[in-house]
Amino acid sequence: MIKVEVVLFATLRKYNPGGESSEPFYLEMPEGSTIDDLLKTLKIPVRESKQVFINSRRQEWDYLLQNGDRAAIFPPIAGG
Amino acid sequence: MREDSSNSIREALKSAVREGKAPDETSYRKLSLEAEQALAAKFSCSMKDIEIIALENNIIPERYQRSLGTVGGEQGQLRLLKSCVGVVGLGGLGGLAGELLARMGVGSLVLVDGDTYSESNLNRQLLSSQENLGQKKAAVARERIKQVNSAVEMKVYEEYITKSNVDDLIDSCQVVVDCLDNLKTRFLLQESCARKNAALVHGAIAQFYGQVTTILPGDKGLLAIYGAYKEEMNKGIEKQLGNPATTPALVASLQVQEVLKVLLNKGTLLRNRLLYIDTLDGNCEQVQLAFENDK
Numbered sequence: 001m002i003k004v005e006v007v008l009f010a011t012l013r014k015y016n017p018g019g020e021s022s023e024p025f026y027l028e029m030p031e032g033s034t035i036d037d038l039l040k041t042l043k044i045p046v047r048e049s050k051q052v053f054i055n056s057r058r059q060e061w062d063y064l065l066q067n068g069d070r071a072a073i074f075p076p077i078a079g080g
Numbered sequence: 081m082r083e084d085s086s087n088s089i090r091e092a093l094k095s096a097v098r099e100g101k102a103p104d105e106t107s108y109r110k111l112s113l114e115a116e117q118a119l120a121a122k123f124s125c126s127m128k129d130i131e132i133i134a135l136e137n138n139i140i141p142e143r144y145q146r147s148l149g150t151v152g153g154e155q156g157q158l159r160l161l162k163s164c165v166g167v168v169g170l171g172g173l174g175g176l177a178g179e180l181l182a183r184m185g186v187g188s189l190v191l192v193d194g195d196t197y198s199e200s201n202l203n204r205q206l207l208s209s210q211e212n213l214g215q216k217k218a219a220v221a222r223e224r225i226k227q228v229n230s231a232v233e234m235k236v237y238e239e240y241i242t243k244s245n246v247d248d249l250i251d252s253c254q255v256v257v258d259c260l261d262n263l264k265t266r267f268l269l270q271e272s273c274a275r276k277n278a279a280l281v282h283g284a285i286a287q288f289y290g291q292v293t294t295i296l297p298g299d300k301g302l303l304a305i306y307g308a309y310k311e312e313m314n315k316g317i318e319k320q321l322g323n324p325a326t327t328p329a330l331v332a333s334l335q336v337q338e339v340l341k342v343l344l345n346k347g348t349l350l351r352n353r354l355l356y357i358d359t360l361d362g363n364c365e366q367v368q369l370a371f372e373n374d375k
Binding site: 007009010011022048050051053056057058060072074075076077078079080 | 169171172173174258259260261262263266283284285286287288289290291304305306307313314315316317318321323328356358360361363365366367368369
């Protein structure tokens with residue numbers, strides 16, 4: 001298993017398994033898990049999570065999570 | 081301006097100058113707005129010309145006195161007066177950004193928006209009012225800026241940016257402020273700024289949330305935030321959540337600070353960093369958008 005730190009921003013805080021919060025939390029995932037697996041585990045619909053940054057760098061859905069990664073997940077904002 | 085005209089203005093300035101007292105009691109040579117207007121009329125030149133000659137001679141237009149500590153004295157103010165900044169999108173972000181840039185004395189502004197004011201703008205768009213519903217946002221911004229600082233020269237375009245007009249519209253700008261409300265045109269603008277060698281200050285808002293980053297030509301910028309543009313991602317969560325009065329003002333202010341930093345070469349830009357602001361929890365997150373070893 002690998003341990004990943006997760007932070008859910010803005011409207012995604014409601015998917016925090018410990019209750020609605022934007023506080024960081026840790027999640028254990030099987031080795032070989034991807035961002036896509038992480039989103040499924042957290043039950044975050046893909047349309048709500050266009051931006052996933054691993055260790056501050058944008059990554060695509062097939063990125064292989066590493067032990068100790070920090071995943072920051074944002075909903076896209078584009079208003080002006 | 082011809083040299084003999086400049087010399088005549090310099091002479092006339094001598095009698096127009098008064099002694100000013102700064103809040104810390106130091107004295108300075110001040111030029112009042114009324115004196116500026118009289119000189120511009122007398123010499124048939126712009127207020128901006130008068131202000132530039134004044135500042136070059138250590139005379140401070142009173143209107144900028146409180147800014148000098150921020151912009152780096154007369155030289156900083158001169159640099160702003162000689163700069164050109166584009167504001168693309170004149171809604172919640174752009175209406176305020178344009179006004180703030182004018183108050184700071186950025187000498188040339190390019191204002192672009194094809195939209196008109198509607199009632200649903202009244203909750204957050206600074207320049208909208210019950211009296212100007214239905215009027216073009218760009219025309220309203222021009223009038224407002226004239227009232228705030230008539231030294232500012234403006235090019236005003238009452239049209240939306242498109243692939244075919246964007247390069248021409250922002251042609252003279254050193255910095256462009258991205259105050260748009262959709263990703264399609266935001267990407268167009270970034271591409272154009274890269275071609276035109278202009279810095280782009282991006283800002284976006286949704287409900288309690290906002291983000292800002294500064295993109296220099298060649299930076300990944302929006303690509304590093306949103307990934308490659310796809311038609312279905314044109315809008316973000318603001319489509320469902322809307323925007324209040326406050327987040328446009330917050331983000332527009334941060335954008336204007338970035339513009340000033342670019343123009344004045346001060347501080348550390350939010351370059352390759354996205355500042356994501358969550359006012360609901362009072363948190364900010366900085367996301368790195370590029371790294372040393374990135375190509």
